[in-house]
Amino acid sequence: AQSVTQLGSHVSVSEGALVLLRCNYSSSVPPYLFWYVQYPNQGLQLLLKYTSAATLVKGINGFEAEFKKSETSFHLTKPSAHMSDAAEYFCAVSDGGSQGNLIFGKGTKLSVKP
């Protein structure tokens, strides 16, 4: 069965510092992987997705993620954090079933300190 684990429920960085949010997956089939961002009291917004093309995926707002099959990881990074990046981030994997429904991690709340 497919699953996804996000390491760290809370991450705090200083403005201008590197952002690294960790996601590891378990999948019995080639995975489709996604990162979403949620600002307070809003719905989730797609940041980027990996669907078996390039292993380095670029998304919106300067975020990118690298698919590493050997490490079963899909970590999200941004070189320089902005205050506006403070939000909750969710990693997701397709469940491999006929519908391809997504399985979400528990989320990582990112705080950015001035």
Added chain:
Amino acid sequence: SQTIHQWPATLVQPVGSPLSLECTVEGTSNPNLYWYRQAAGRGLQLLFYSVGIGQISSEVPQNLSASRPQDRQFILSSKKLLLSDSGFYLCAWSVQPAVYGYTFGSGTRLTVV
């Protein structure tokens, strides 16, 4: 372009009262539709999903129900709300989840008092 509408944005309801949350999608046909709930500290919980009119799959047994009376309409209901039903409810749609992921609505904040 496709859009998803979810309402109301906030709702305060007494324990034991009924609930009806509505979600509609425009600009696509035969989408998969989903209801999720976020309770404090519990992440995203899939409640129901639907692959077509009248077809509902329930993921979590509870006092909530869902219906899909039209192709692009998804309704979440309860006959009698519990305090534990409080949370942030999200509707989402997709035509090929594994390829495109989901598109989420803006959510409904439900507080049961």
